[in-house]
Amino acid sequence: MNKLTIKMLAKELGLSVSTISKAIRDSHEISDKTKQRVNELVEKLNYVPNPYASSLRRRNSKTIGVVIPEVVDSFFAQAINGIESIAQEKGYHVLIYLTHESFEKEKTILKDFESGRVDGVLMSVSRETTQGGHMEALMKKGVPLVFFDRVLDEIETSKIITNDYESAYLATEHLVKKGCKQILFLSFSNILSISRKRLNGYKNALLANGLEVMEKNILTFNNDSKRDYLLLKKKLRSSKRTDGILASVEKLAITIYQACEDLRLSIPEDIQVISFSNLETASFLNPPLTTIAQPAFEIGKTAASMLVKALGRKKFEIQKEEIIIPSTLVMRKSTRV
């Protein structure tokens, strides 16, 4: 109720506040005997130090901020899992913030971080983010920031990503090899760096295989599942020759399945489908979905490790390296054998 403080421990043991503090932090200045007395009392009275007092004084919080577009998404959920595994191991706390793909929210959150609330930030940018002023401002204040998956190219910092270009290239080529001539590319954004890379992979794979890149085959959706669904249906109805789809986003896979079911287009006979996706249920969909599976857990874990390592250094200098953890193309029945 009335919280237990170091001062009270000090009085109880007839020692000074500073001695208690040092004893608890196992300082060499304190004798073993005293340390033991202190620890026994701490144990007995169940003393837990006030983290805010400590943070205030030490100017750090042992907290990292995680900023992501959303959490109901296998990729981000798995990434959080990876982040948390490192945080727990290294004694960091994890504050979660969702931007819901809003640039404004992203700015507000990062602005708050300038307060020193977090020691460092892990983030995947929103779909709307084209500028990095808010990130630069934050980093200038000495708060290191590490990107994972969705990066902003113009910001110089560590970036943990997957091989988006190559994966999309491979996937597209796979579709081509299986006989597709008219392949749609579906995404939520033409802004996001990962989307552009995936798009380029798609384009170059087409060209390398003697196919034409057609703007009408490149579709951008809004993440409004009903509208997206209608939009896709319309597209599929109007261009009958479509025989392949590469979806850049997990959620669009569902939209595709819905639309195809509705239009009585059978997968993979009429249309072959590949999606970037971390769905655990991919192999039990009807038909099983060929996916590009991102190493989400690893990405989160690596990003957190990089950040924590930087936080361990005196000057928080973040390495500016880009770490690429490759995705894997998992072939299932939504593409032909």
Add this chain to the structure above:
Amino acid sequence: MNKLTIKMLAKELGLSVSTISKAIRDSHEISDKTKQRVNELVEKLNYVPNPYASSLRRRNSKTIGVVIPEVVDSFFAQAINGIESIAQEKGYHVLIYLTHESFEKEKTILKDFESGRVDGVLMSVSRETTQGGHMEALMKKGVPLVFFDRVLDEIETSKIITNDYESAYLATEHLVKKGCKQILFLSFSNILSISRKRLNGYKNALLANGLEVMEKNILTFNNDSKRDYLLLKKKLRSSKRTDGILASVEKLAITIYQACEDLRLSIPEDIQVISFSNLETASFLNPPLTTIAQPAFEIGKTAASMLVKALGRKKFEIQKEEIIIPSTLVMRKSTRV
């Protein structure tokens, strides 16, 4: 770099520290003219107050702790989404902790909360949790705790849950009506309150429909997907007459599909399946999975609202009410028409 403080603002404007503080918090003690001068400078210099200094003095943190077993799970991901929506609205920060179903971790986390790190806690207990000493200790220190979904009955506090008993009853009855005679009940735990309720719903539905409850039809798994899979396969092989399965956990649905595919048991012809699940992909599984869908987002949102409301009160008295938000049985093709 060297952080901006109220003291520096004060010097700049020739005002006192207390005046600045009050102006920022829009105190009635400060004239509009002064407030404006202060706000302009705050704006110009980009001042952001140090939350730890503030938390220390005010003895609150505007932070809630969320303790869940895992995050890679549609239910919990959606619940976090609900929680975050309220937190964002009310200006709270969200600290996330994963127990990975470990009672020890749960205790460690709650112990840490005794420090005052969070103003309140939202939690779903681990599968191993049978005792609530750590929760009581926390609540005794004045930190309100609200359960959602997975509660510990013995603890008196708000609980936001779904109608587990009724849902399982309904689901079981549905299977019986569709002709099932030998229905398995699958879960991860016989400890968890929700599991017991679901089990009771299952049992009573059987009895009410003139069927026998057989212990051998009640299976408990370990969340070790490989072993679970083998265990289930063995069971299905040995008891050929099994014609229905009710899975208490989303993850087990996948296990069931795997096992049935492997054993060439067709769903729903040979075996009908219903699972508690929030999978967005449920309707695109092969076959589409009949589910009991929990209102995860709503549960998270309601729990957060309750907590925040309690935090708004001077004494943090938490209402001891139990709020039940019903699940819905969504019939799909894994059960017969």
Add this chain to the structure above:
DNA sequence: TTTATTTACGAAACCGTTTTCGTATAATTC
């Protein structure tokens, strides 16, 4: 005009740690 009351602000204590620096005593060196 005198007294009472607002109004607008400042001084200083306080929140609970950490850390620097000083010092008495004990141990060591010469």
Add this chain to the structure above:
DNA sequence: GAATTATACGAAAACGGTTTCGTAAATAAA
């Protein structure tokens, strides 16, 4: 035995806000 160096601890100043309380000036009431 004197001088030096460890050892073990305490006093006090931070950290950056918030809050209480006091007060001078301005306004209202008498």
